[in-house]
Amino acid sequence: MSITLKDDSSSDDEDVVLKRVSKGDKQTKKKLKRVKKELSDGDDSDEDEEIVHAAKKKQKKLKKEKEDAVLRNTNGNGDSNGKVTGRLKVKKERKEKKEKTKKIKKEEVSNEDDEDKNLADIASETPFQSSARASSIELKESSEDFKWWENGDKEDDTIKWTTLKHNGVIFPSTYEPLPAHVKLYYNGKPVDLPPQAEEVAGFFAAILESDHVKIPTFQKNFLHDFLQVLKENGGARNGVQIKEFGKLDFTKIFEYFQVQKEQKKQLSPQEKKQLRLEKEELEKPYKFCEIDGRVEQVGNFRIEPPGLFRGRGAHPKNGKLKRRVYPEDVVLNLDKEAPIPEPPKGHKWGEIRHDNTVQWLSMWRENISNSFKYVRFAANSTLKGMSDFKKFEKARMLKDHIDKVRTDYKSKMKSPKTLDRQMAVATYLIDVFALRAGGEKADDEADTVGCCSLRYEHVTLRPPNTVVFDFLGKDSIRYYQEVEVDAQVFKNLKIFKRPPSGPGHQLFDRLDPSILNKHLQNYMPGLTAKVFRTYNASKTMQDQLDLIPNEGTVAEKILRYNAANRTVAILCNHQRTVTKGHASSVQKATERIEELEWQKVRYKRAILQLDKSERKKNQNYFKEIDDLTKEEELTIHKRIIEREREKYKRKFERENEKRKFSKEDPIPDSQLLEWLAKVDDLEKLYERESTTGKIELRESLQNLEKLKQNVEKLEKRITNCSLQLKDKEDNSTVALGTSKINYIDPRLSVAFCKKFDVPIEKVFTKTLRDKFRWAIESADENWTF
Structure with a gap:
């Protein structure tokens, strides 16, 4: 047995390295934590995201340096001395334990005879999941790994699937009658309605303050269908005859619904979360289906609830009753060997089909326009992806013709x-x-x-x-x-x-x-008028993107990308009305910019406090100090203080709601008073600064270089916020999403992001990234339409 001796000096050097790296790692962690906190408080600028990215990268590098130092401090037999050896040993043991646990879990999942499997999980499984429990992991993996776009033949054949299993649809909940004291009134008299007619009256009462109910066509169509339902169910129980719409009074029902709505709003976040989890548990069996051995997501698996039709514009059928859909109205589509889902108790399905040439799972006919409604595969499903791919490829073909x-x-x-x-x-x-x-x-x-x-x-x-x-x-x-x-x-x-x-x-x-x-x-085979819209939208986007220079910040690049998208939306007439919250959103963004400008002025004043000669060196740099008036500054101070107080009050309420839900003791009022005392101190600080003109900063900021760096960061943040505000205002009446989702080839957006180093998250939401996974993985920075 040979023993390798270590050079003590080398060991000392490695310990020094470890100390340096550990210190750097701690500093990076602190910086990362601070920036993440700022992001959570609402500062979601591109600069902050870049800081987080850089900090994470540095943290990873420091971690590797630390590991290398530990390895260098270990002898050839794996033996070592001191604390370093202990750390390496613990780390190694943790890694081995983690891998062992991971391996055990994988074996447990893949074992179809696992006696320890949770019975609740088995009970909640869908029929096709239950029958395929043994291969559930394989099914999931095949769904995620199935890259159909890499196959040679991407054409959508007549046969869409070989096997198809699913659990049907979710029906809306049954109607719960109103309390006995809540009535519809006609000519001042209460009307005792049968439940079916009462439900229809409730549909109108629920939207009593909307613009729809003021439209004569809406009122006329509603009254016609309401009276028809009333007649079908034997009329009013107390003999009241309804003839004129103008004599109907829905106030009591409306007020009851308002009370119900307010009660829902008063629920704590934990109670809302619990309700959401219960809803998700109910929907879980219907969210997925099995197609050709792959588990895929289902689109809208809910049957549309009954209500009053509210068509866009002056639709002649506005106000008509959308009748309740029953299982007898629904057609299910599955393969011949698939288990047929159980219909709701006391009902049966309208029809069971085995048509593998269509891409829908169930359908029914709605009564307003007598057309069919379908439950289809989700936007991120294989068949929908193939359909999108084919659509855009056909548009690309048009350029040759x-x-x-x-x-x-x-x-x-x-x-x-x-x-x-x-x-x-x-x-x-x-x-x-x-x-x-x-x-x-x-x-x-x-x-x-x-x-x-x-x-x-x-x-x-x-x-x-x-x-x-x-x-x-x-x-x-x-x-x-x-x-x-x-x-x-x-x-x-x-x-x-x-x-x-x-x-x-x-x-x-x-x-x-x-x-x-x-x-x-x-x-051209398959050419229709619709293909021209897709072609011209994508061609216009390509032309616009070609004009964008590869320079500037991410925010500036996104602004130019949105301008290109807007050109396409205008071409396709994709308009929208200005949202109700647009004005307040713009005001909030404007106030945020004002606060950043004030903070920048504050830092510049601090620079002059440290060195008055700085103004002589660069007078333009300090010019904006004189532009900010006393009144504007006091307004900003007041706004910040009010927001801080409101923030702590909300935090106090939120924490106590959590504790109440968890049956813990509430936070004492003294804690809130302590938080508010900090805000009071901040308010006094601002008052002193405003009165004396002297800026009071913490000791760590009493440095010219640091102050200048902070000013530079604020300028970048102001630029980003201003660009985002401009983008918001430019897009207020244009619907960018419609053209981006349906008409512009998604590979153009992917190529833009890869070529201009723009995170794909800035262009596509999580839903769109799932939908266009085929485009993200197949297009590179050189792809062109």
Whole structure:
């Protein structure tokens, strides 16, 4: 047995290294903790995130240096002396223990005969999970690892699946009648309603303060359906005859609902969490299905509850009753060998199908427009991903045919056949201005139009070549654009508007979407008017991204990316109304910037206190000190103090609610008083500074370099906040999400992030990252549409 002797000096050196590294590690941890706290308090600027990233990186580096030092301090046999050896040994034992535990857990999960498996878990398993318990880990892994986009054949075949198992749908809860003293009143008299009619009356009462109930069409449709339900269930029990809407009084029901709503608001966070957990437990069996041996997520597995229809815009069916859906109305789709889910007690399913050529799990017909509603796979599922991929690839294919399409419709602009001219102009409008194809609408549908269904009054011509479009598009969103068109297009539109054509007449009277789409198939298989919107949206985004310089901060790059996205949204007419909280959100952001500006001025004043000669060196640097008025400063002080007091009061309430839920003793009032005393001290500090003009900073900041560094950090933060505010205001009336999710190829966003070193989280939410996983993993920084 040989013994390796260690050089004592070497050991001392390694101990020095360890001490240095440990000290650095502690400092990094403190910095990381401080920045994370700032982030949790609302400072979510890009600069802070970059600090966190850098600190984590440094922490990792220090940890490795520490390990290397420990290893160097160990002899060849693994024997060592002193504290270092102890640390290494403990660390090694911990690692071995962790790996052993991990291995045991894996073996326990994979063993189908594991007698120690929790019975509650087994009870909550879905039928297909229960039958496949032995291979549950394999199923999960195959779902996560199945990268269909790496396969050679990405085409969506007719057969969508071979095996399909799921647990059906969740039905809305049954109606609970109102208390006996809560009544609908008619002409001052209480009405004793049967439960079915009472539920419908409650639907109206619940939205009594909304704008919908003021619409005559809404009132008329509601009254018609309400009286019908009342008649079906034997009328009012106390014989009250309801005939006029104006004599109905829903106040008592509305007030009861308001009380219920307030009681829900008064629930503690723990009680709300408990309710949420109970809801999640109930929904768990329905959230996933098994398709071809993979566990995939289901989209909306809930049956829509009954209520009153609230369509967008002046929809003729506003206020009509959406009737309750029962299991007898529902069709389930599974494979032939799959266990059929149990319907609610006392009911049976409408039909069980085994159709593997469709991508839905269940369906039912709703009564408003007599159309089908479907439960489909979730947005992040394999089949939905394949469908998205195919859609964007088809749009990419169009770039190889677009020149031919454009040449052809330009040549047909002067055709002697009216149909050819209308086809050419319609294709031009769809291609250049991204109009939807449009289609005929029934009398009981909203009067929304697209290109093919444009009427005489929707288009105004202004010589020499300006066209004004003004009509209601999809979802009753107004499309208003003044555009310049080719001379021949203008001339043709003028011909289409000639007498006897007038208001109410179709502009393209010989054309409809089916004729147009059939014609487009001649240029490219699968080409429809909709493909043009996807193509033009993605092409426009590509062109806009190509103009962005690879410079500036992450916030500046995101601002430019959103500007590109906004260009596409405007092209596609993706508008939205300004949200109710927009004004307060803008005010809050503006006040935050003001506070940062004040803090910057405060630090600059502190710099001059330490060295007055600094002003002579750079007068512009200190110019803003004089721009901040006394009144503005006092307003900022007051706002900060009020916010701090409110923060501690909320913290006190929140902590006591937690303790109450956990049946612990509450925090004494003295703790709150101690917290508020700190705020009082801060208020006095600000008052002294305001009175004397002398800045009182902690000792660690009594340093010129540190103060200048803090000023620089604040300037970056102000820039980032200002950019975010500008972005917020620019996007207030434009819906960026619609174009980003449905029309812009997600690989463009991925390529932008990779090329410009922008975190993908800044562009895609967690939901979108799951949905577009195929794009994130398949596109690199050089990918182009």
